Amino acid sequence: MNVDEEVERLKEEIQRLGKVQDDGSYKVTFGVLFNDDRCANIFEALVGTLRAAKKRKIVTYDGELLLQGVHDNVEIVLKATPAAEVATTAAAKA
DSSP states (O other), X not given: OOHHHHXXXXXXXXXXXXXXXXXXXXXXXXXXXXXXXXXXXHOSOHHHHHHHHHHTTSEEOSSSOOOTXXXXXXXXXXXXXXXXXXXXXXXXXX
């Protein structure tokens, strides 16, 4: 699996484990991602995949390097896609 594929899988897992926000983004803590069995089986290097996604401006989180235990409560935000923002705006107007 290449980096782009891993980032796409990461997006799916954040959507599965996270909570949708009013703006269409998803929020999950690092601890929830790191300790999830499915994520452990998918990602050999979760921290590396997160860094790649952050570099591509797909996710945001505080800090550069996340470590299990120390950073379990750090929130990772999957940014809303333009399509999700449109759907959220349309739902709010309805």
